[in-house]
Amino acid sequence: MKDQTPSKILFTVDKKYLSIFFPVLQQGFKVSARFGCSLKSMLCDQFGITPEYLSDRIKTIFLNGKPVDDPETAIIYDNAVLALSAAMPGLVGATFRSQGPLSIFRSSITHRNKEEKSEIPGKGMLTLKFFNLLVPEMGPAFLERGIWLKTGIIKNLIEEKKADLDTFFKSIIINGQKTGADELTSLKWNDNMELIQVAVKTGKEISPEL
Structure with missing residues (x-):
């Protein structure tokens, strides 16, 4: 096994140790998604987030580095970067809160759809980042579903x-074969x-067949 280059790794952990993966959820991970739809449609229809959770819990949204006020009108395209956070404290948190009373003060950097964007809807990859309370609340479901990480991130974690x-x-389980922790540390990485x-x-x- 140590000479095999890993392309797919399945970990089984006790729930109390799941938090060792939480830092990678903040660094950023990729998931496959259908794009060309609204941010709300992607989160609710594709990822199973309820509309209530979106409106009540996800208070700060950044799409490609710009704060989003209305997830129903913001359109997601292939290779987008989406950062989600629960309410952040202080003046900064209030300013970047979606549709918050202070959002007017950052109107110049607020996300707006580009009218010239004419990309055909399809399937692609989305980079996600979770922060504060959303990490333990949303992270486990995405980890179980499966995510894509940069090779360097998973190597550093190990x-x-x-x-x-x-x-x-x-x-x-690496590439469908069960292995031990000692072999994991001596893998040949590409x-x-x-x-x-x-x-x-x-x-x-979990059995290797799954």
């Missing part, structure tokens, strides 16, 4: 946690491979 891998992971598919399940050990 290196940082290598002393405790046997404690954290109930099972590790640094030219931009993304690796990673899924994290909680609970009992």
